[in-house]
Amino acid sequence: MISKLLYRAYERRLESQVRRGPIPRHVGVVLDGNRRFAQKTGAGGPEAGHRIGAETARDLIGWCDDLQIPVVTLWALSIDNLRRDPTEIGAITSLIEEKAHALAAAQAESRVPRRIRAVGRLEVLPESTRRTIAEVEAMTAANGPFEVVLAVAYGGREEITDAVRRLIADRLRAGDSLEGVAARLQPDEIGEYLYAADIPDPDLIIRTSGEVRLSGFLLWQSAYSEYYFCDVFWPEFRRIDFLRAIRSYASRERRLGR
Secondary structure (H helix, E strand, O other), X not given: OHHHHHHHHHHHHHHHHHHOOOOOXXXXXXXXXXXXXXXXXXXXXXXXXXXXXXXXHHXXXXXXXXXXXXXXXXXXXXXXXXXXXXXXXXXXXXXXXHHHHHHHHHHOOOOXXXXXXXXXXXXXXXXXXXXXXXXXXXXXXXXXXXXXEEEEEEOHHXXXXXXXXXXHHHHHHOXXXXXXXHHHOXXXXXXXXXXXXXXXXXXXXXXXXXXXXXXXOOOOOOOOOEEEEOOOOHHHOOHHHHHHHHHHHHOOOOOOOO
């Protein structure tokens, strides 16, 4: 009981500190460590770790609601993950379908109803997962301006590659030549063809499980992001861990290349 009281007092102090500082407009999160958590705790196979991690993701969205953070991007499944055992991938995509539907339904009663959209090479996903994503996006299309972006079958290199392909295709259809495209190409033009080009770049990117790298997450958009790495596996990520990340962000001087 005493430990719970101390924990709650520390959480309140953290939240008070956070609310006095700048709040990020967009937080991206690499949900890492589900499988290792399951192995460490004996919770079951990888599927059990992913399921517990999905509940943590739901909690995180609520924490972002509390702080009025407009955009949160969750990396739920990387393009590289699709090389894992088909049984595990099937469990993950089924879980994405289940939790995406539940999240969309919850927005109807949320004090901060969020639009939900998915980004990535969605065409490689099972048909049922693509159908669920389309349904969820339609259910929440009128919500906003707050958003949840689900990065599914996502890779940063793939996003940039797809953006350049679409840009070139558009320019060729407009009558330009490859030489003309190459001669006049500007970085901002590529940015306009990213999967979710209309949302702000992430101010803060959080990665769990002790890995100190991005692994391709939002490669283009994260040029001026602040990073926060923590040791806990994603299913163990608590509200105080989230508040510590926001506090760390608020303490930094952001020069944005200037």
